[in-house]
């Protein structure tokens with residue numbers, strides 16, 4: 001089973017950080033519509049995790065996703081890492097996002113992905129808060145070390161049921177592979193852009209479960225300008241040293257030139273489904289239950 005997901009926040013982040021520059025918004029519009037046309041052409045349905053603020057500020061994006069037959073999931077309200085919010089704030093953030101997205105798309109929104117996979121060993125209680133807000137499926141667990149998130153001690157990288165407190169959730173962790181003895185992701189973001197196509201498809205072919213994840217920025221041929229110290233500190237909420245800013249800059253730009261072409265090729269070679277479709281085919285009574 002291969003699941004295709006996108007995390008969608010670009011228009012909103014552009015507005016917050018830069019006031020919504022015309023040429024950037026147009027670039028996102030174009031990449032988005034090209035992607036939707038390609039999905040139609042290949043008859044693929046995907047899950048689009050959207051930030052709640054998009055529903056308020058760029059509702060046509062959320063509406064279009066639903067109208068084209070895709071699943072709308074929740075990617076927090078304002079793209080704030082969950083590691084930076086306390087329990088009450090996460091509850092408020094999620095409830096607001098789910099409501100705003102549902103009102104605009106007309107679907108019930110029950111799938112969630114945290115920005116930057118920011119559910120970790122330390123804030124795993126957040127999963128229980130998500131269920132209180134109507135979330136039934138989650139794809140926020142990145143079972144390896146990672147900037148701003150990651151859950152290296154999570155015991156598996158295939159679908160499972162997570163139990164925490166009184167809550168129970170269907171979890172779709174990100175798949176991992178071993179390269180030179182190091183556990184790394186292969187099916188999305190910078191890893192997908194960086195790794196040779198043949199290695200990605202070979203890894204996917206050897207597994208029964210893969211979940212691919214992209215932001216529009218992964219698929220646009222662009223040079224993202226290095227953030228100023230002030231922009232960096234506002235966005236990442238950590239010191240905007242030259243080293244930190246340079247690391248993010250390199251990670252954001254590596255391989256973006258052919259990201260889209262690579263994804264289109266993959267969509268032609270591999271049969272993809274949305275999370276909603278996967279939910280219906282997984283035998284949930286046969287998967288592991290993990291008590292956190």
Ligand SMILES: [Zn+2]
Pocket residue numbers: 007008009075079115116215
């Ligand atoms: Zn995101």
